Amino acid sequence: MKKWFSLGLLCLSAQALANLHLAPPDFDVTSGRAVFVDFKRAHYEINFDHSRRQATVSTRIEFEQTKAGMPLFDLVPAISNVNLNGEKVKVSQVRFPGNVSRSRMMEKTLAPGNHVVEMTNIIKENVEFDDDYRFVKAAFWIRDLKDRLFMEQYIPSNFEFDQYQMTFDVKFTGTGIENQDIYTNGVMKKIAANHYQINFPEYFTVSCPYFHVTSKNGLRRADFTYTSINGREFPVTVYSPWASRTRKFKAETIRVMAELEADYGPWAHPSFVAYGTMPGLGGMEHSGATVTSFNALDHEMLHSYFAKGVMPANGNSGWIDEAIASWRDNGYKRLTTPGFSGSNIGAQSIYKRNTDDRSYKLGSAFMAYLDYRLQDMGGLKAFLRGYFAAYKHTVITTEHFKNNLEFWSGINFEEDFNRYILNNNIAQPKAVDVNHFHPTITKKALRSIL
Numbered sequence: 001m002k003k004w005f006s007l008g009l010l011c012l013s014a015q016a017l018a019n020l021h022l023a024p025p026d027f028d029v030t031s032g033r034a035v036f037v038d039f040k041r042a043h044y045e046i047n048f049d050h051s052r053r054q055a056t057v058s059t060r061i062e063f064e065q066t067k068a069g070m071p072l073f074d075l076v077p078a079i080s081n082v083n084l085n086g087e088k089v090k091v092s093q094v095r096f097p098g099n100v101s102r103s104r105m106m107e108k109t110l111a112p113g114n115h116v117v118e119m120t121n122i123i124k125e126n127v128e129f130d131d132d133y134r135f136v137k138a139a140f141w142i143r144d145l146k147d148r149l150f151m152e153q154y155i156p157s158n159f160e161f162d163q164y165q166m167t168f169d170v171k172f173t174g175t176g177i178e179n180q181d182i183y184t185n186g187v188m189k190k191i192a193a194n195h196y197q198i199n200f201p202e203y204f205t206v207s208c209p210y211f212h213v214t215s216k217n218g219l220r221r222a223d224f225t226y227t228s229i230n231g232r233e234f235p236v237t238v239y240s241p242w243a244s245r246t247r248k249f250k251a252e253t254i255r256v257m258a259e260l261e262a263d264y265g266p267w268a269h270p271s272f273v274a275y276g277t278m279p280g281l282g283g284m285e286h287s288g289a290t291v292t293s294f295n296a297l298d299h300e301m302l303h304s305y306f307a308k309g310v311m312p313a314n315g316n317s318g319w320i321d322e323a324i325a326s327w328r329d330n331g332y333k334r335l336t337t338p339g340f341s342g343s344n345i346g347a348q349s350i351y352k353r354n355t356d357d358r359s360y361k362l363g364s365a366f367m368a369y370l371d372y373r374l375q376d377m378g379g380l381k382a383f384l385r386g387y388f389a390a391y392k393h394t395v396i397t398t399e400h401f402k403n404n405l406e407f408w409s410g411i412n413f414e415e416d417f418n419r420y421i422l423n424n425n426i427a428q429p430k431a432v433d434v435n436h437f438h439p440t441i442t443k444k445a446l447r448s449i450l
């Protein structure tokens with residue numbers, strides 16, 4: 001009988017959602033000390049104003065910091081009216097050590113404790129106002145292979161290590177007609193005409209929410225209930241521009257859901273939402289949601305287990321979920337050796353926020369090798385099933401994955417990880433061919449599917 005994560009589970013409740021121990025180290029800037037903080041709650045008033053053809057966001061964030069310093073957060077578009085604990089404050093842009101990424105910093109040294117910041121911004125990406133028919137098309141699409149493409153593209157956010165309760169208060173103003181549909185993985189409530197509130201689960205990180213606004217009845221949807229292997233019924237929505245594609249997505253969703261639940265246990269999200277886009281666009285995973293072409297639907301659904309069920313803390317942990325998803329895409333191969341000399345896909349700057357795009361090929365080969373090493377214990381899938389059960393809705397790192405793998409199997413994987421995943425001492429294998437599940441997509445292509 002294998003030991004089952006008892007050490008980790010003991011710590012689980014104590015660390016519940018307070019993830020600062022997973023943040024990168026604080027660092028010095030010319031004006032003082034920049035510190036990572038723990039978001040508790042973020043409330044976003046998102047107003048799609050037809051008269052000004054503008055989408056504005058008013059944000060209120062409650063956060064805690066444990067060390068004195070100037071709080072870090074991120075937002076790509078310009079920020080205005082920043083009010084910190086009731087006082088105006090300047091926000092500057094800072095570079096992370098080694099220049100691996102950038103973020104925002106409130107220019108005020110705060111004492112440890114709880115604080116509140118408010119600010120406003122205009123959404124620039126993926127929003128379009130239609131003049132003729134008075135509707136908005138907008139979406140908070142994300143990407144994880146490049147820097148700063150999570151929620152920070154649209155709304156003030158923390159970094160991937162943090163989990164916090166997000167609420168969207170969505171209004172459509174400057175129009176007398178109700179002409180919108182909203183697709184989301186949060187729980188949505190209609191407050192009044194053209195006014196909705198969406199609450200997301202508190203385990204969500206900055207790469208989890210799914211939010212797509214489009215014209216009323218503009219896309220063909222199918223809503224149905226799926227009964228999980230544990231008996232829980234949860235709502236599923238699939239939608240696309242064509243009824244025939246929506247039907248195809250519904251059938252494939254049911255097929256893949258059954259496969260994944262059989263392998264890794266019950267679906268762990270309140271619902272599932274899938275937007276079926278055109279072939280060739282690949283897909284992107286959100287938490288219990290995806291925007292995807294048909295051929296990548298299964299890959300993206302797997303990510304609701306690994307990526308958005310068990311979630312990476314940073315760019316150095318992102319390889320794990322692409323490795324698992326690609327291992328499945330490649331037919332769960334078993335390899336006696338990974339077949340490459342080594343890589344640092346999990347050992348780059350601790351400040352790096354995006355996933356290494358070599359993770360598909362190299363990571364998948366590494367998983368196939370782990371499967372070989374675990375063959376007497378039911379293979380890698382047996383481990384992953386237990387790992388998911390123990391750590392769903394938590395944020396993990398490469399070290400956590402490795403430690404649990406060793407604890408479960410009793411095998412020492414130190415050398416293997418140091419060589420194949422954490423190896424900065426060799427000439428690195430080049431970035432490989434683009435993965436067709438997550439191809440590079442132009443801004444124009446992303447707008448075309450709004």
Ligand SMILES: [Zn+2]
Pocket residue numbers: 299303321322325437438
């Ligand atoms: Zn993927």
